[in-house]
Amino acid sequence: MTELLLLSFLPSGSEWIFIVVIILLLFGGKKIPELMKGLGKGVKSFKEGVNEAKDEINKAKGDLDDTDKAKK
Secondary structure, three states, rough: OHHHHHOOOOOOHHEEEHHHHHHHHHHHHHHHHHHHHHHHHHHHHHHHHHHHHHHHHHHHHHHHHHHHHHHH
């Protein structure tokens, strides 16, 4: 149910074309590769941060499991 609600807000084919034209008008053809490069670096940094957080959570969980085993 939630997926259908989220999908209803996504742009369709002609709306994507309109969005691309607006972006081209605002930024120009030369700036778009720079923007996409920056966006890619941001996504990569975000993924690395998420993976680091997962690793820390798993490490803390392992430490708690070890202390529980030591107590028994």
